[in-house]
Amino acid sequence: MxxxxxxxxxxxxxxxxxxxxxxxxxxxxxxDAMVTASSPARDRRQPRLRFGVTGALAAAVIAxxxxxxxxxxxxxxxLHTAVALTQRAPTMPAPAESPSEDGTLAAHxxxxxxxxxxxxxxxxxxxxVDRAAGRSVxxxxxxxxxxxxxxxxxxxxxxAPSVSGGVVVKRGGVPYRFTVTNGVKVMTWLRSGxxxxxxxxxxxxATLLSLASGVGKxxxxx
Amino acid sequence: MRTLxxxxxxxxxxxxxxxxxxxxxxxxxAEDLVQETFARVLSRPRVLQGDxxxxxxxxxxxxxxxxxxxxxxRRPVKGAVIEDVVAADPRPTNRPEQAYEVQEVxxxxxxxxxxxxxxxxxxxxxxxxxxxxxxxxxxxxSTLTTRVFRARKQVAAGLTGEPAQEKQLAxxxxxxxxASGVSYSEENPS
Numbered sequence: 089m090x091x092x093x094x095x096x097x098x099x100x101x102x103x104x105x106x107x108x109x110x111x112x113x114x115x116x117x118x119x120d121a122m123v124t125a126s127s128p129a130r131d132r133r134q135p136r137l138r139f140g141v142t143g144a145l146a147a148a149v150i151a152x153x154x155x156x157x158x159x160x161x162x163x164x165x166x167l168h169t170a171v172a173l174t175q176r177a178p179t180m181p182a183p184a185e186s187p188s189e190d191g192t193l194a195a196h197x198x199x200x201x202x203x204x205x206x207x208x209x210x211x212x213x214x215x216x217v218d219r220a221a222g223r224s225v226x227x228x229x230x231x232x233x234x235x236x237x238x239x240x241x242x243x244x245x246x247x248a249p250s251v252s253g254g255v256v257v258k259r260g261g262v263p264y265r266f267t268v269t270n271g272v273k274v275m276t277w278l279r280s281g282x283x284x285x286x287x288x289x290x291x292x293x294a295t296l297l298s299l300a301s302g303v304g305k306x307x308x309x310x
Numbered sequence: 311m312r313t314l315x316x317x318x319x320x321x322x323x324x325x326x327x328x329x330x331x332x333x334x335x336x337x338x339x340a341e342d343l344v345q346e347t348f349a350r351v352l353s354r355p356r357v358l359q360g361d362x363x364x365x366x367x368x369x370x371x372x373x374x375x376x377x378x379x380x381x382x383x384r385r386p387v388k389g390a391v392i393e394d395v396v397a398a399d400p401r402p403t404n405r406p407e408q409a410y411e412v413q414e415v416x417x418x419x420x421x422x423x424x425x426x427x428x429x430x431x432x433x434x435x436x437x438x439x440x441x442x443x444x445x446x447x448x449x450x451x452s453t454l455t456t457r458v459f460r461a462r463k464q465v466a467a468g469l470t471g472e473p474a475q476e477k478q479l480a481x482x483x484x485x486x487x488x489a490s491g492v493s494y495s496e497e498n499p500s
Contacts, residue, residue: 095469097462100415104434107412111327115341119323119348123316126352268349271377273342292338 118255125253165221165249167276167285171269174239174287178214178229195228197242200282202228203302209233210299223249238288238299248283251276259301266293275300314356314363319348322364326371328416329435333375333427335420343378347371368432368446376424418468422461425449429457430465 095103183195185204192201193212206212210230218225224244231237243249254267254274264277274287275296286300326347330340347370358366419430425447432443433454444454 095466097466100462100466100469101434103411104415104419104430105437107328107415107435109328109331109412110324111344112337112341115327115344116320116323118345119320122345122348122352123320126316268346271346271349293342294338 114255121253121255165223165225165243167249167251167267167274168269169220170225170241170243170249170283170285171272171274171287173216173218173220173225174227174229174241174285175272176216176218176227176239178227179216180214182212182214183228193228195226197224197226197244197282198280200242200279200284202226202240202242205230205299205302208302210238213237232291236288236290238286238291238296240299241285241287242279243283243285246281248278248281251283257297259297262301264297264300266296311357311359314351314358314366316352318363319351319367322367325364325436326367329368329371329431330375332416332419332431332435333371335417343371343375346378347374350374362442364436365438365442365446368436368438368443372428372447379424414469415465418465419461421468422464426457426461426464429454430461433458434462 183193183202185206186192186194186201191204193204195202195215202212204212210232212228213231214229216227216229218227222245225241226244227239227241229237229239251265251267254265256263256265258264262277264275267274267276269287272287272289273291273293273296274285276283276285277300278284284300286296288296323344327340327344330343330347331337334340334343347367350373351367351370356366419427419435422430428447429443429449432438432446433440436443438446440451440454440458443458444451447454449457
C-alpha cells in the first residue's frame with residue numbers, strides 16, 4: 089500500500105480485508121444509548137400482558153391521572169415539533185444586531201436573546217414565530233458562508249419541556265444534548281430556563297455544539 | 311422470519327463504521343452515517359426474512375447514504391466555518407502504522423462511482439458474500455461481480471497514481487453482463 093510498492097489488486101483486497109479500525113468509543117456509546125432507548129418499549133409489553141385486563145385498566149387509570157396531573161398546555165410540546173419548526177421557511181426578515189452591540193440580535197424570547205453570529209461566519213437570514221401546544225416558539229435562521237444553515241429556536245414559557253435520550257456533552261459545565269430527530273441533527277440545552285434548539289442539515293455535530301456552546305450566557309442543564 | 315433484536319446489532323458497529331468511512335471518505339461523516347443508519351433501524355420493530363443482520367444493515371446503510379447524498383446535493387456544503395471542537399480520534403486503528411494507509415485507501419474507495427463503491431464496500435469492507443451483496447444492493451450477482459472487479463482495479467490504479475482507465479466506462483454505466491436495467495432500486499427497507 090505504500091507509494092514505493094504499488095499494490096496489486098489482490099494485495100489491495102488483502103489489505104482492505106485486514107483493516108481492523110474500530111468505531112470511536114463515543115459512537116459506540118451513542119449507539120448503545122439508542123439501542124437501550126429502543127428496547128424498554130418492547131420489554132414493557134410482556135408484563136402488561138401478564139397483568140391482564142385488570143392490570144391494563146389500572147395502568148390506564150394511572151396514565152389518565154398522570155396526564156391530568158402534569159398537563160398544561162405547555163407540557164405537550166415535543167422536541168419533534170420544535171425541530172419541525174426549525175425546518176420551515178422564515179416568515180419575517182432577519183432581526184438586526186442589537187443596538188447595545190452585546191453579541192445579540194434584536195430578537196428575543198422573554199429575556200433570552202438570539203445570538204449575533206455574523207462575526208463567526210453565520211449571518212441571520214430570517215425569523216419566524218409559531219405557537220405550538222400553547223407555547224410560542226421563535227426561530228431565527230442563520231446561514232454560513234458556504235450555504236449551510238441552521239434554525240435556532242427558543243421555546244417560550246417555563247418550565248421548559250423536558251428532553252430525554254440522545255447523548256449529552258458538557259461544555260463549561262452546561263449539558264448539551266445531541267439527538268437526531270427525523271434525520272435532523274439537533275442540539276438542545278437550557279438558557280435561563282428556556283429550551284433552546286439548534287438544528288440543521290449539512291453541519292457537523294461539532295459545529296452544532298460549537299454554535300450552541302458559544303452562547304453559554306444563562307445556560308443551564310437541560 | 312424473525313424479529314430483529316436491537317441488542318444484537320451493537321456487535322456490527324465497527325464493521326458498519328468501516329463501511330461508512332469507505333463510502334464517505336471521512337471518519338466524521340462515517341460517524342453520522344452509522345448513527346443515522348441505526349436511528350432508522352431502531353425507529354420501529356423490524357422483521358428479518360433471513361438470518362443475516364449485516365446484510366440488512368448494509369441495505370439500510372446504502373439507502374441512508376443515498377438519501378444523504380440527495381440531501382447534500384440540495385444543500386451543498388463543504389466544511390464547517392467555525393472550528394471543530396471535537397478532536398479527531400487519535401487512534402483510528404489497533405495498528406498505528408496502518409493509519410495513514412487506511413485513510414488513503416478509504417478515500418480512494420470513496421472517490422469511486424456510487425455503484426462501484428457500494429459493491430466494493432459490501433464485499434471487501436463489510437465481508438458479505440457476492441450473493442448477499444447482490445441482494446443487499448438489488449443487482450444481479452453477475453453485475454455485482456463485475457462492479458467489484460472494476461472497483462478494485464480503479465482503487466489500485468488510484469493508489470498508484472495511474473489514470474483510472476475504467477472511470478469513463480463506469481460513468482457511462484456500461485458494465486457488461488446484467489448491468490442494464492438493474493441500477494439502484496429506491497425501495498427503502500427502513
